[in-house]
Amino acid sequence: xxxxxxxxxxxxxxxxxxxxxxxxxxxxxxxxxxxxxxxxxxxxxxxxxxxxxxxxxxxxxxxxxxxxxxxxxxxxxxxxxxxxxxxxxxxxxxxxxxxxxxxxxxxxxxxxxxxxxxxxxxxxxxxxxxxxxxxxxxxxxxxxxxxxxxxxxxxxxxxxxxxxxxxxxxxxxxxxxxxxxxxxxxxxxxxxxxxxxxxxxxxxxxxxxxxxxxxxxxxxxxxxxxxxxxxxxxxxxxxxxxxxxxxxxxxxxxxxxxxxxxxxxxxxxxxxxxxxxxxxxxxxxxxxxxxxxxxxxxxxxxxxxxxxxxxxxxxxxxxxxxxxxxxxxxxxxxxxxxxxxxxxxxxxxxxxxxxxxxxxxxxxxxxxxxxxxxxxxxxxxxxxxxxxxxxxxxxxxxxxxxxxxxxxxxxxxxxxxxxxxxxxxxxxxxxxxxxxx
Amino acid sequence: xxxxxxxxxxxxxxxxxxxxxxxxxxxxxxxxxxxxxxxxxxxxxxxxxxxxxxxxxxxxxxxxxxxxxxxxxxxxxxxxxxxxxxxxxxxxxxxxxxxxxxxxxxxxxxxxxxxxxxxxxxxxxxxxxxxxxxxxxxxxxxxxxxxxxxxxxxxxxxxxxxxxxxxxxxxxxxxxxxxxxxxxxxxxxxxxxxxxxxxxxxxxxxxxxxxxxxxxxxxxxxxxxxxxxxxxxxxxxxxxxxxxxxxxxxxxxxxxxxxxxxxxxxxxxxxxxxxxxxxxxxxxxxxxxxxxxxxxxxxxxxxxxxxxxxxxxxxxxxxxxxxxxxxxxxxxxxxxxxxxxxxxxxxxxxxxxxxxxxxxxxxxxxxxxxxxxxxxxxxxxxxxxxxxxxxxxxxxxxxxxxxxxxxxxxxxxxxxxxxxxxxxxxxxxxxxxxxxx
Numbered sequence: 001x002x003x004x005x006x007x008x009x010x011x012x013x014x015x016x017x018x019x020x021x022x023x024x025x026x027x028x029x030x031x032x033x034x035x036x037x038x039x040x041x042x043x044x045x046x047x048x049x050x051x052x053x054x055x056x057x058x059x060x061x062x063x064x065x066x067x068x069x070x071x072x073x074x075x076x077x078x079x080x081x082x083x084x085x086x087x088x089x090x091x092x093x094x095x096x097x098x099x100x101x102x103x104x105x106x107x108x109x110x111x112x113x114x115x116x117x118x119x120x121x122x123x124x125x126x127x128x129x130x131x132x133x134x135x136x137x138x139x140x141x142x143x144x145x146x147x148x149x150x151x152x153x154x155x156x157x158x159x160x161x162x163x164x165x166x167x168x169x170x171x172x173x174x175x176x177x178x179x180x181x182x183x184x185x186x187x188x189x190x191x192x193x194x195x196x197x198x199x200x201x202x203x204x205x206x207x208x209x210x211x212x213x214x215x216x217x218x219x220x221x222x223x224x225x226x227x228x229x230x231x232x233x234x235x236x237x238x239x240x241x242x243x244x245x246x247x248x249x250x251x252x253x254x255x256x257x258x259x260x261x262x263x264x265x266x267x268x269x270x271x272x273x274x275x276x277x278x279x280x281x282x283x284x285x286x287x288x289x290x291x292x293x294x295x296x297x298x299x300x301x302x303x304x305x306x307x308x309x310x311x312x313x314x315x316x317x318x319x320x321x322x323x324x325x326x327x328x329x330x331x332x333x334x335x336x337x338x339x340x341x342x343x344x345x346x347x348x349x350x351x352x353x354x355x356x357x358x359x360x361x362x363x364x365x366x367x368x369x370x371x372x373x374x375x376x377x378x379x380x381x382x383x384x385x386x387x388x389x390x391x392x393x394x395x396x397x398x399x400x401x402x403x404x405x406x407x408x409x410x411x412x413x414x415x416x417x418x419x420x421x422x423x424x425x426x427x428x429x430x431x432x433x434x435x436x437x
Numbered sequence: 438x439x440x441x442x443x444x445x446x447x448x449x450x451x452x453x454x455x456x457x458x459x460x461x462x463x464x465x466x467x468x469x470x471x472x473x474x475x476x477x478x479x480x481x482x483x484x485x486x487x488x489x490x491x492x493x494x495x496x497x498x499x500x501x502x503x504x505x506x507x508x509x510x511x512x513x514x515x516x517x518x519x520x521x522x523x524x525x526x527x528x529x530x531x532x533x534x535x536x537x538x539x540x541x542x543x544x545x546x547x548x549x550x551x552x553x554x555x556x557x558x559x560x561x562x563x564x565x566x567x568x569x570x571x572x573x574x575x576x577x578x579x580x581x582x583x584x585x586x587x588x589x590x591x592x593x594x595x596x597x598x599x600x601x602x603x604x605x606x607x608x609x610x611x612x613x614x615x616x617x618x619x620x621x622x623x624x625x626x627x628x629x630x631x632x633x634x635x636x637x638x639x640x641x642x643x644x645x646x647x648x649x650x651x652x653x654x655x656x657x658x659x660x661x662x663x664x665x666x667x668x669x670x671x672x673x674x675x676x677x678x679x680x681x682x683x684x685x686x687x688x689x690x691x692x693x694x695x696x697x698x699x700x701x702x703x704x705x706x707x708x709x710x711x712x713x714x715x716x717x718x719x720x721x722x723x724x725x726x727x728x729x730x731x732x733x734x735x736x737x738x739x740x741x742x743x744x745x746x747x748x749x750x751x752x753x754x755x756x757x758x759x760x761x762x763x764x765x766x767x768x769x770x771x772x773x774x775x776x777x778x779x780x781x782x783x784x785x786x787x788x789x790x791x792x793x794x795x796x797x798x799x800x801x802x803x804x805x806x807x808x809x810x811x812x813x814x815x816x817x818x819x820x821x822x823x824x825x826x827x828x829x830x831x832x833x834x835x836x837x838x839x840x841x842x843x844x845x846x847x848x849x850x851x852x853x854x855x856x857x858x859x860x861x862x863x864x865x866x867x868x869x870x871x872x873x874x
Binding site (some may be wrong): 002003004005006009010011012013014015018021023024026027030033034035036038039040041042043044046047048049050067068069070071072077079089090092093094098101104109111113123134135136138139142145153154155242245246282294295296321323325326327341342343345346349350357359360362363364369372373376377427429431432433434435436 | 439440441442443444447449450451452455458459463464467470471472473475476477478479480481482483484486487504505506507508509515516526527529530531536538541546548550560571572573575576577579582590591592681682683689731732733758759760761763764766778779782783785786789794797799800801806808809813814864866868869870871872873
């Protein structure tokens with residue numbers, strides 16, 4: 001019998017990678033809370049109608065790219081591939097009677113059963129935010145600003161650029177789509193099969209082609225921005241205005257498109273500008289009619305962004321950004337005898353009460369194994385209590401930086417260490433201060 | 438068309454409930470980090486063999502109580518119903534070459550397709566910790582201590598009691614199982630159908646019966662602790678010894694059982710001692726052979742506990758414990774004109790740089806709607822900038838506690854507020870201080 005393997009392209013997260021993950025989540029939570037976004041969890045499973053009937057019909061993410069299961073009544077449930085529809089469902093169920101707009105965020109696993117990429121596992125984690133109800137260009141600018149803050153705080157300042165475009169509203173888009181179609185119509189020999197398919201289904205998607213020949217051709221295609229109508233143009237101009245007030249630099253890119261019908265107005269991407277790739281880090285757009293698509297009677301506009309946590313972690317690691325080790329062990333207790341173990345248990349407990357990160361070597365390993373572990377953990381001090389020490393109420397303390405050792409009374413060893421460790425390295429969190437009992 | 442409903446017995450988490458959830462996670466993370474437990478995420482989907490072939494054969498949690506789906510190669514995948522097997526798989530894959538023992542924790546969603554209870558949704562969240570490799574009674578005591586700390590920190594001190602028992606090791610258990618079987622054999626008319634089934638499959642499980650007649654009978658059944666052999670007895674005695682050193686009170690309960698074959702030695706429960714219920718809050722036990730069951734060649738002992746976050750949240754809420762509102766809005770900006778909006782954007786940005794929780798009313802609602810929202814958010818100050826104010830570089834500031842209002846210059850309003858807000862209410866988190874760039 002062999003151990004069942006992990007599902008392919010799903011990963012265990014731990015050690016350093018976990019620390020980057022923690023850090024990015026913390027930065028995002030902090031930025032969201034500062035801007036009064038409220039956190040939400042939606043269930044990971046949801047009825048498939050929420051996705052298929054309404055949203056993804058014309059999209060790449062059809063059921064073959066999702067994890068689907070059947071419940072006991074033979075209804076299909078899907079593991080969430082993203083969250084816009086999930087959150088709109090939750091919003092309509094829970095938030096309609098609250099003061100609007102509602103700003104929500106969450107950090108959760110998502111699942112796609114498609115071809116994985118370097119940073120794109122089949123279970124991946126999205127950090128995600130949305131402002132629902134209000135349709136005002138300043139909200140788009142504000143979201144971009146919040147997002148830029150999160151990236152800058154992660155150490156990625158200057159490592160991305162922002163691309164911006166407007167998709168106007170569906171009604172207005174129609175004339176442009178016609179123009180675009182007629183531009184390509186006598187150039188179909190240049191397009192590949194996928195592009196031809198897209199031209200047929202939704203010509204906007206051709207602008208997103210990865211085919212170099214098509215990309216060359218696109219340079220001469222009609223530009224969306226030339227077709228903006230008065231209201232859409234004003235909306236777009238205001239977004240740009242506000243971005244300047246936020247001191248956010250951006251580039252306009254008239255080929256930046258999204259292809260679902262309910263997307264409208266502003267669309268933007270944060271693009272990695274390192275040597276590594278020109279891929280989008282994450283993207284974001286505005287919608288009007290999503291709520292109608294999932295069965296609500298009226299339009300509820302919204303603006304959202306999502307980022308793949310794994311993508312950001314990769315960018316941070318590739319930029320050689322290191323995290324400070326806040327879990328450094330200040331003191332590691334080694335015990336070499338049953339009675340010594342009991343003494344160290346008490347010492348360890350007291351060390352925690354004095355805010356030290358301390359760890360006790362429990363079990364019954366040898367001194368050399370315990371010392372090896374202290375080294376590996378980068379412990380600042382090691383306190384050793386053997387049989388003689390326990391009997392005499394003393395201990396050996398090793399300074400692991402200076403490589404010195406001396407004997408101290410057990411009752412004075414914690415004072416000695418607290419005195420040496422800078423208070424700034426200690427974590428003074430007290431749960432009781434968060435409570436009203 | 439109607440909006441597809443949420444899957445039954447799964448919930449959206451937000452507002453107050455989310456805050457309790459955040460708090461409990463934070464308390465747990467803090468306690469785990471202090472004791473150098475390292476966080477891990479394992480994938481939510483795993484091959485079904487990990488569960489069915491090895492672990493749950495004799496358990497209630499068989500495949501009818503799990504969410505199962507098929508991949509493209511028709512292999513069955515399961516949404517994790519718990520994590521012991523998951524983590525043992527991850528441990529064997531990633532941690533064998535690290536210094537032992539390994540202390541892991543995680544906080545993740547789990548899924549059970551069974552009859553829900555008040556606090557037990559079909560997607561629920563477990564906070565979970567495990568020490569792997571070492572088999573030493575002090576580790577069990579240490580885990581109980583950590584766990585008691587977490588509960589106490591959540592405000593639940595005195596609201597639970599700890600029950601303790603020993604299951605010894607499988608080999609030794611056999612004689613007791615025979616005795617137990619023969620005790621029940623001429624009393625089968627008292628047992629109900631479920632108990633009879635259990636008696637057949639695994640007599641230990643009868644001790645866990647909820648049937649009042651059976652419970653009465655059990656009082657006269659042979660006691661496990663009377664059958665302890667030397668080594669097991671010593672192990673159990675030491676656990677109790679160490680618990681006293683940690684100052685942990687407990688009750689021995691010889692009917693406290695777990696029924697999977699690889700469980701051994703210490704078993705314990707934290708039991709709610711309020712008027713509400715006598716249910717276990719969470720439980721915990723030690724195992725030796727789990728690794729063998731999932732296909733590893735040797736035994737890797739471990740000790741773990743898990744708690745349902747939802748169960749703890751219920752207990753905290755039912756105990757009337759409130760959380761301090763750390764997201765209180767210090768200043769809420771109301772703008773009533775396009776140019777005023779631009780001024781408030783800058784002010785809001787500066788407020789954040791000065792650590793204030795500030796929020797700007799974007800969009801175009803009326804003054805009365807904006808004031809209503811300021812009230813609802815419990816904002817400490819409201820700053821109003823209309824057309825005249827923007828032109829003259831002034832603003833109206835309302836003290837929402839004193840119900841006073843006055844006019845200030847725009848450039849001095851933040852100084853005024855910072856001066857009034859106690860620094861202790863501000864969140865000084867600076868991501869840059871976590872980084873080494």
